[in-house]
Amino acid sequence: MTQSVVVQVGQCGNQVGCRFWDLALREHSHVNKTGIYDEALSMRVFGRLCACALYSLLTDAIASPQAVLVDMEEGVVNEILQGPLREVFDSTQLITDVSGSGNNWAVGHWTYGSAYKEVIVDQLRKTAEHCDCLQSFFLIHSMGGGTGSGLGTCVLKLLEEEFPEVCRIVASVYPSAEDDVVTSPYNSVLAMRELTEHADCVLPVENQSLVDIVNKIKHMSYSGNPGSMIKKDTAIISGRGGVSGAQKPFDAMNNIIANLLLNITSSARFEGSLNMDLNEIAMNLVPFPRLHYLVSSLTPLYTLSDVSIPTRRLDQMFTDAFSKDHQLIRADPKHSLYLACALMVRGNVQVSDLRRNIERLRPTLPFVSWNQEGWKTGLCGVPPVGHSHSLLALANNTCVKSTFMELRDRFAKLYRKKAHLHHYLLVDGMEQGCFTEASTSLSSLIEEYTQLDATKTRMIPDPTRLNIAT
Amino acid sequence: MSIVTVQLGQCGNQVGLEFFEVISNDANDRQRKVYSECTNDRFFSETSNGDLVARAVLIDMEPKVISQSVAKAVKSGKWRYGEHSYFSQKQGSGNNWANGYCVHGPRHEELVVDLVRKEVERCDRLAGIIAMMSVAGGTGSGVGTYATQCLRDAYPNSFILNHLTWPYGTGEVIVQNYNSVLTLSHLYQLSDAILVHENDTVHKICAKLMNIKHISFSDINKVIAHQLGSVLQPALTGDSNGVYNKNPLAELMSGLVCHPEYKLLSLCNIPQVSSSSMVYSVFTWSGLLKHLRQMHISNTKMEEGIDWQVRAPCLQSGGLERTKSHRRKGFNTSLANLLILRGKDVYSAEIGGFQDPSLYTSWLPAVEAFSIWKTPVTFNKYEKSATLVSNSQALLQPLDYMVGKAWNMFASRAYIHQYTKYGISEEDFLDSFTSLEQVISSYSLL
Numbered sequence: 022m023t024q025s026v027v028v029q030v031g032q033c034g035n036q037v038g039c040r041f042w043d044l045a046l047r048e049h050s051h052v053n054k055t056g057i058y059d060e061a062l063s064m065r066v067f068g069r070l071c072a073c074a075l076y077s078l079l080t081d082a083i084a085s086p087q088a089v090l091v092d093m094e095e096g097v098v099n100e101i102l103q104g105p106l107r108e109v110f111d112s113t114q115l116i117t118d119v120s121g122s123g124n125n126w127a128v129g130h131w132t133y134g135s136a137y138k139e140v141i142v143d144q145l146r147k148t149a150e151h152c153d154c155l156q157s158f159f160l161i162h163s164m165g166g167g168t169g170s171g172l173g174t175c176v177l178k179l180l181e182e183e184f185p186e187v188c189r190i191v192a193s194v195y196p197s198a199e200d201d202v203v204t205s206p207y208n209s210v211l212a213m214r215e216l217t218e219h220a221d222c223v224l225p226v227e228n229q230s231l232v233d234i235v236n237k238i239k240h241m242s243y244s245g246n247p248g249s250m251i252k253k254d255t256a257i258i259s260g261r262g263g264v265s266g267a268q269k270p271f272d273a274m275n276n277i278i279a280n281l282l283l284n285i286t287s288s289a290r291f292e293g294s295l296n297m298d299l300n301e302i303a304m305n306l307v308p309f310p311r312l313h314y315l316v317s318s319l320t321p322l323y324t325l326s327d328v329s330i331p332t333r334r335l336d337q338m339f340t341d342a343f344s345k346d347h348q349l350i351r352a353d354p355k356h357s358l359y360l361a362c363a364l365m366v367r368g369n370v371q372v373s374d375l376r377r378n379i380e381r382l383r384p385t386l387p388f389v390s391w392n393q394e395g396w397k398t399g400l401c402g403v404p405p406v407g408h409s410h411s412l413l414a415l416a417n418n419t420c421v422k423s424t425f426m427e428l429r430d431r432f433a434k435l436y437r438k439k440a441h442l443h444h445y446l447l448v449d450g451m452e453q454g455c456f457t458e459a460s461t462s463l464s465s466l467i468e469e470y471t472q473l474d475a476t477k478t479r480m481i482p483d484p485t486r487l488n489i490a491t
Numbered sequence: 492m493s494i495v496t497v498q499l500g501q502c503g504n505q506v507g508l509e510f511f512e513v514i515s516n517d518a519n520d521r522q523r524k525v526y527s528e529c530t531n532d533r534f535f536s537e538t539s540n541g542d543l544v545a546r547a548v549l550i551d552m553e554p555k556v557i558s559q560s561v562a563k564a565v566k567s568g569k570w571r572y573g574e575h576s577y578f579s580q581k582q583g584s585g586n587n588w589a590n591g592y593c594v595h596g597p598r599h600e601e602l603v604v605d606l607v608r609k610e611v612e613r614c615d616r617l618a619g620i621i622a623m624m625s626v627a628g629g630t631g632s633g634v635g636t637y638a639t640q641c642l643r644d645a646y647p648n649s650f651i652l653n654h655l656t657w658p659y660g661t662g663e664v665i666v667q668n669y670n671s672v673l674t675l676s677h678l679y680q681l682s683d684a685i686l687v688h689e690n691d692t693v694h695k696i697c698a699k700l701m702n703i704k705h706i707s708f709s710d711i712n713k714v715i716a717h718q719l720g721s722v723l724q725p726a727l728t729g730d731s732n733g734v735y736n737k738n739p740l741a742e743l744m745s746g747l748v749c750h751p752e753y754k755l756l757s758l759c760n761i762p763q764v765s766s767s768s769m770v771y772s773v774f775t776w777s778g779l780l781k782h783l784r785q786m787h788i789s790n791t792k793m794e795e796g797i798d799w800q801v802r803a804p805c806l807q808s809g810g811l812e813r814t815k816s817h818r819r820k821g822f823n824t825s826l827a828n829l830l831i832l833r834g835k836d837v838y839s840a841e842i843g844g845f846q847d848p849s850l851y852t853s854w855l856p857a858v859e860a861f862s863i864w865k866t867p868v869t870f871n872k873y874e875k876s877a878t879l880v881s882n883s884q885a886l887l888q889p890l891d892y893m894v895g896k897a898w899n900m901f902a903s904r905a906y907i908h909q910y911t912k913y914g915i916s917e918e919d920f921l922d923s924f925t926s927l928e929q930v931i932s933s934y935s936l937l
Contacts, residue, residue, distance in 0.1 A: 023553070294505075294708045295663070296583075300583065300587075301629075304586050307906075310908050360905075371706060373703075390899070391903045397586075397662070397665050398662075484898060486894075488928075489925075
């Protein structure tokens, strides 16, 4: 069984990470309802042994999950240490400082990056040594702030240097247009450059989409129709508190990202008739090294609690996965070009159902000419908690271009006026050149996607085959 | 003589499990002492307390599938896998042929060859080795190809049959066409014969003939296992003089693979019905053989939807030269065929239709090209069962499609960086494309 290490950086990264561990333990305890500790377990992927009294498992041994928590101010990490997960983490996994990065990418990347480089590398190496077989690193951070964005990308570079063969999967939260951090465009674009160069796979997530999904679910649950009552604990946004239970403000949104990570690793943790490992995801969905930004969507969002209503049909689930409302970034993949698509199905679904839906949806989706049948599929036998089946769709689609273009525009607006630039340039190691390079890198990335888009309407003739003398 | 099976990757291990289930059930069916003994000797070894242990080696780069297979075998109660006959690693090959072939293969070469050697040493006499794998993934295809190479070096005089499962045309793995092209081009040099099953075809059989509503991979694998079993179970052949054939692999190869350029074998089996309809079905040999013949020449793999318009061309008297006009569209020309009949009244079956020279290519006389095995023992509960193993143009179209798709992707160099980082260069790709175009060309000209 392969292991993954989760590295959570910054306030957003740590809050999402927290939700992730919470949900992972919940899934783990759900699958082991009998309370009998079973060796070949789902949690082996994320921790050596992971039993926790709160989740009514045998308190055989409590050892830490493979995680490294980094934050340059103490507030968030302290909250974790006082919350229900306090028994799960131990103090060596936390790397903190006091004053924070002041929403400044340069401070996060250069100042804290060089100051904490040794400590971070040390902790990473220790964590990696505990793993039998380390397959991937999950980095969770946001792009708009200072620590998550700056120090996070510095950590990414370190991961590439120290562990070049281990897959680096990054879940990045992109700021929405009405973000309250003024310098978020600078931070995001500077971070983008690092992601393009050093990550194997990036799963961009936009706050606005998460808000929309949360609102949709809340609307469903508050609409009061008896037929639309959502079963407790099944909504994709519910943590231990449930959909309407007391939750901290961003918890609902963070639970969505946490579910995303859980579903990606489900095939590595549970049995299935067609396994899909993490390295297979990177292999199949990244046709060109720089184009590794994957649009994700999760369905279903909830299960209705009224059992007399037939459960959402399987086919509906597949259709939803491609609809604009279920994507985790604000984009419409159906109207852009697909380079590749992966479907990870969990639950009691057979290969014939999968095939039927692929055949049904295929004509409605525009695929690039050289990858007309570009589907990667995986079947995992165990569904997530509260559902009978679920689907995660990961697509390498040119619609990410729109997110990047917006980012570039916001960056340009600020940079034109040289607004706030002095905060960055004062930092040791940072120069104006960094800005222009980052902007160029983003532009060329957008250009690559545009070129591929252009092939969408053109009729590309098949290249001529090799001729054999007879 | 015994056959050692090497199961590689998820598909190879899942198919292998179903295969051993089928043959062990078949052998235990009713009192057929000599038949059972022959099966047990061929595929199983007996321990001191009477347990049947499959002569198989299970190889995968991740542990889940192997542990499932081993557990299921034990559950069957009739046979099991050897306690030390498997090898697995923690991390898979990531659907990357280059990773399987260049990294995992060489890294574990010694262990794998050692496991196979132990299994071979348990056999009194080795008939040959069957390697089961898929071509779409990373382990079955990449590690499987490397393993075949090692086994070829270790056992230069034994027969090696590769059983390949081709993926669905509409994709299970995005880079499946690359992996398939690389696998096939390499195996063509290493293997003695390549027996192919396509997921699409078997899926249709499950849907139309067996009436399974929600087809799972287990259903597909059971059909594949049934078809394989009908070939490899004990049979009475022309050379075996009244006893069950000693080496089915040798006879298969000598009958079908008469030229090194033509190694692709396909299977056609009739009847295929769901177990519930079996009780109500009555078959006659003439009906079965007529359908089988038409299935073969029109290249349909099941009894439904046969195109009866496709006819064999009429050869001119003394016609040795097959001119273009005789190559009717849709007609499947064969190089060689092997017909295997099992069941009741087998000796009354009229097989003249298969000896017709117009089915075969002009440069091999029909009497050489056709062989038949007739066994009066029923197989897998079917009262009458007929299988045609054929070296023909049946796989030409799927192969051409696969190479075309791969070439299309290669032209834009998509995903190539994933292969070059493990050591497979663009030249290697071009070599593989060239050798497969050669195979396609040879088969088209039959």
